[in-house]
Amino acid sequence: MRRLSVLAAVLTVLLTLTVARTANGEPMNESKSSGGLLWSTAKEETDLMRPSNDDDSSAADHEGLDGGFSSLDGMLQWAIGHSDPAKLKETAQDMQRLSSDDLKKRQIEIKELVDSMKMPSDAQFMQIAIDDLNNSSLSFEDRHRALQELLILVEPIDNANDLSKLGGLSPLIRELNHSDSDVRRVAAWVLGKASQNHAIIQKQILELGALPTLMKMTRSASVEEAIKALYAVSALIRNNLGGQELFFSEAGDVMLQDIIGNSSIDIRLLKKAIFLVADLAECKLEIVERAELPFFTNLSLLKSIVDLTSTTDLDLQEKVLFALKNLLRLSTTEALIFKDFCDLDGALERMRLQLQDLIADEFWSDFAVDVENLRREVELIFHKKLGELKQVPK
Ligand SMILES: *[C@@H]1O[C@H](CO)[C@@H](O)[C@H](O)[C@H]1NC(C)=O
Ligand SMILES: *[C@@H]1O[C@H](CO)[C@@H](O)[C@H](O)[C@H]1NC(C)=O
Ligand SMILES: *[C@@H]1O[C@H](CO)[C@@H](O)[C@H](O)[C@H]1NC(C)=O
Ligand SMILES: *[C@@H]1O[C@H](CO)[C@@H](O)[C@H](O)[C@H]1NC(C)=O
Ligand SMILES: *[C@@H]1O[C@H](CO)[C@@H](O)[C@H](O)[C@H]1NC(C)=O
Ligand SMILES: *[C@@H]1O[C@H](CO)[C@@H](O)[C@H](O)[C@H]1NC(C)=O
Numbered sequence: 001m002r003r004l005s006v007l008a009a010v011l012t013v014l015l016t017l018t019v020a021r022t023a024n025g026e027p028m029n030e031s032k033s034s035g036g037l038l039w040s041t042a043k044e045e046t047d048l049m050r051p052s053n054d055d056d057s058s059a060a061d062h063e064g065l066d067g068g069f070s071s072l073d074g075m076l077q078w079a080i081g082h083s084d085p086a087k088l089k090e091t092a093q094d095m096q097r098l099s100s101d102d103l104k105k106r107q108i109e110i111k112e113l114v115d116s117m118k119m120p121s122d123a124q125f126m127q128i129a130i131d132d133l134n135n136s137s138l139s140f141e142d143r144h145r146a147l148q149e150l151l152i153l154v155e156p157i158d159n160a161n162d163l164s165k166l167g168g169l170s171p172l173i174r175e176l177n178h179s180d181s182d183v184r185r186v187a188a189w190v191l192g193k194a195s196q197n198h199a200i201i202q203k204q205i206l207e208l209g210a211l212p213t214l215m216k217m218t219r220s221a222s223v224e225e226a227i228k229a230l231y232a233v234s235a236l237i238r239n240n241l242g243g244q245e246l247f248f249s250e251a252g253d254v255m256l257q258d259i260i261g262n263s264s265i266d267i268r269l270l271k272k273a274i275f276l277v278a279d280l281a282e283c284k285l286e287i288v289e290r291a292e293l294p295f296f297t298n299l300s301l302l303k304s305i306v307d308l309t310s311t312t313d314l315d316l317q318e319k320v321l322f323a324l325k326n327l328l329r330l331s332t333t334e335a336l337i338f339k340d341f342c343d344l345d346g347a348l349e350r351m352r353l354q355l356q357d358l359i360a361d362e363f364w365s366d367f368a369v370d371v372e373n374l375r376r377e378v379e380l381i382f383h384k385k386l387g388e389l390k391q392v393p394k
Pocket of ligand 2: 131135136137138
């Protein structure tokens, strides 16, 4: 990044212009650039949490980004990473004193300047970041920044290919072993993003042996690290049979049980774990013809999931019901275990009563009705599964 400091300066001005414009009270017409600034932090949660909307959201997220840093988004992102916050603020204040005509003139000047420069491609930026990450003689800060840059650069799906071609995966996986928890967190995050909806990258990362390390990281004392590690685990094994086999052979269901059965666990981590259970069961339902995976053999895990129906968090309730629905539909799960060992009937009844109160509450009513419908659906599937059991001749 040192080699590109001139560019950084130009982009900093560009960025402050944007900042000044909003500060002036002018509406931001370039909505993509303001949205883009949030994108590296806000996107990932929605992506993995909403199984049904995945296609829509990823299509929207990648809009306008194929050109990489030729897009304003990318440049602004990059400039932020390389600018001095104090100076940025000062320049923004200067800009605010300009009239809007002056601002427009400045904007045109800068646009011409940027157009006249040959912009490096994402792949070139990525190469620099990978070299920095891989260079052990650089400072901790430089290498941490390289990680942050990769987090941004890896976003467009084509760039994930570049990350692998340029040899970025091994240095990233090595960082999973770093002594600093935050380095491990960002490295996991980059790997998760790169493998999301990307079968080839999933395979490469799995072959490089990252899954057991990531699974271990979900037990980190740092909850932020654990969350990103579980995010990466999910992204890595999603719709990937080989990855799921490895996950279960590494006692993935015990790992999930340790999270789901822990009453003092962070709720964000808990939701990700429940989501993963639902997702794995759904994948299994879709590929019913394929080889049997050693699937959810841990009974305490099933019981912990049923027990979570008593949560007061509606969003979590919905995710738990979704997981139960998929689990019940699996031919490998046993109706009597849900009935006798987990007391699913009692749990669903208690949930019904709890939801009745929420449905009467104006604020929660709509959401609670949705959850109640899902609860009924689960109840139906459960009783159907029990009914089928009775028809089997003894
Ligand atoms: C915002 O952009 C739209 C088209 O993209 C244009 O019609 C509109 O005039 C612009 N508004 C402002 C305030 O520049
Ligand atoms: C690593 O960084 C140092 C300091 O910037 C530089 O001198 C050296 O050439 C770099 N090594 C590689 C292999 O890029
Ligand atoms: C990282 O550095 C090592 C030597 O320190 C080198 O062998 C390897 O090829 C480098 N990897 C990348 C992707 O630059
Ligand atoms: C991870 O770090 C430990 C020591 O902290 C070391 O023994 C081990 O070889 C490292 N593993 C990798 C893959 O770098
Ligand atoms: C199920 O999970 C619990 C808690 O993690 C663990 O103690 C137990 O050994 C597991 N049971 C099986 C059969 O794997
Ligand atoms: C449960 O989670 C808390 C908070 O993350 C942790 O401190 C504790 O060790 C966990 N308990 C078990 C039994 O894993």
